[in-house]
Amino acid sequence: MPKAYENAGVSVEAGYEVVNRIKSHVARTARPGAGGIGGFGGLFDLASLGYKEPVLVSGTDGVGTKLMVAKMMNKHDTIGQDCVAMCVNDILAQGAEPLFFLDYIACGKNDPTLLEQVVKGVADGCVDAGAALVGGETAEMPDMYDADEYDLAGFTVGVVEKSKIIDGTTIAEGDVLIGLPSSGIHSNGYSLVRKILFKDHDLTVDSKPEELGGETLGEEILKPTRIYAKPLKPLFAGDDLLHGVAHITGGAFVEKVPRIIPEGLAAAFDITSWDVPPIFRLLQKLGEVDELEMYNIFNMGIGMVLVVEPDKVAEVERLLDAENERHYTVGRIVKDIDGTRVQLHKGL
Numbered sequence: 205m206p207k208a209y210e211n212a213g214v215s216v217e218a219g220y221e222v223v224n225r226i227k228s229h230v231a232r233t234a235r236p237g238a239g240g241i242g243g244f245g246g247l248f249d250l251a252s253l254g255y256k257e258p259v260l261v262s263g264t265d266g267v268g269t270k271l272m273v274a275k276m277m278n279k280h281d282t283i284g285q286d287c288v289a290m291c292v293n294d295i296l297a298q299g300a301e302p303l304f305f306l307d308y309i310a311c312g313k314n315d316p317t318l319l320e321q322v323v324k325g326v327a328d329g330c331v332d333a334g335a336a337l338v339g340g341e342t343a344e345m346p347d348m349y350d351a352d353e354y355d356l357a358g359f360t361v362g363v364v365e366k367s368k369i370i371d372g373t374t375i376a377e378g379d380v381l382i383g384l385p386s387s388g389i390h391s392n393g394y395s396l397v398r399k400i401l402f403k404d405h406d407l408t409v410d411s412k413p414e415e416l417g418g419e420t421l422g423e424e425i426l427k428p429t430r431i432y433a434k435p436l437k438p439l440f441a442g443d444d445l446l447h448g449v450a451h452i453t454g455g456a457f458v459e460k461v462p463r464i465i466p467e468g469l470a471a472a473f474d475i476t477s478w479d480v481p482p483i484f485r486l487l488q489k490l491g492e493v494d495e496l497e498m499y500n501i502f503n504m505g506i507g508m509v510l511v512v513e514p515d516k517v518a519e520v521e522r523l524l525d526a527e528n529e530r531h532y533t534v535g536r537i538v539k540d541i542d543g544t545r546v547q548l549h550k551g552l
Contacts (some may be wrong), residue, residue: 237336284356286329296433312348468540509534
């Protein structure tokens, strides 16, 4: 058979092999309503879910330069979970149930073994989120990427009953802020992370700073982003338990929390009320980063912030405890006096 396309750097056969390798991973993500893969579009039957007034909620994201850390570690089986998490956690912030996910991988050379690892991580994330992996795309672009490079992005669609959309409009003065812990840096700020650790201080992924208690830098900063679908599901099923939810990603506390707070109000955080993981203190020290800026870049150990009416805090905490989900009371909603929508205090 003529090999003009292969001579241009694109292997059709390798693409077929990737599809065969990932079928078992895709099968693990099956859920009610989802169709199989193989068609030109992914199918999902909403009618099977029993929603009265379903509203679709979508989110899209990538993994950014954390991919470069995966390459440095030669470990590619968790980065897919990061991609799913960044998309799913965003739609969870509006009370949505994740339904399905699609990924997009662009690479310089189609390496079936490596790409299977990536999709395995995507499938792991989908299983954790309760979302079906209904399709995806792998694009081999040898003139766009080097042979050992790839990029990863994706999007998810979820559903929420119209009457249960969480949009922050009911947030009021006195509401309590509850924080759910992150697994580490998650997937934001890695351009700064890599600059501080690998460029400015010549550390490597095998370095073991004393602050990390024997763990290597690579192991710490490649930890996959947490997915909060399971602990939040019983809260969404309750009777208006949450006034607001903020996913702490890029822009962190300073930018993400004000998105959900009505004008005239502010979020006052007690930054001594939770344990900040050592990696953040290490980055702050080595990079000589101002403390306020740290809370404007990183999640500092809190991946989700829940806004809860005071008389419903006990029920929210009970449901979180039932899911074995650690949680902290991290602050409260106050009047916005001077336009500072997020206040960071050492004690409240």
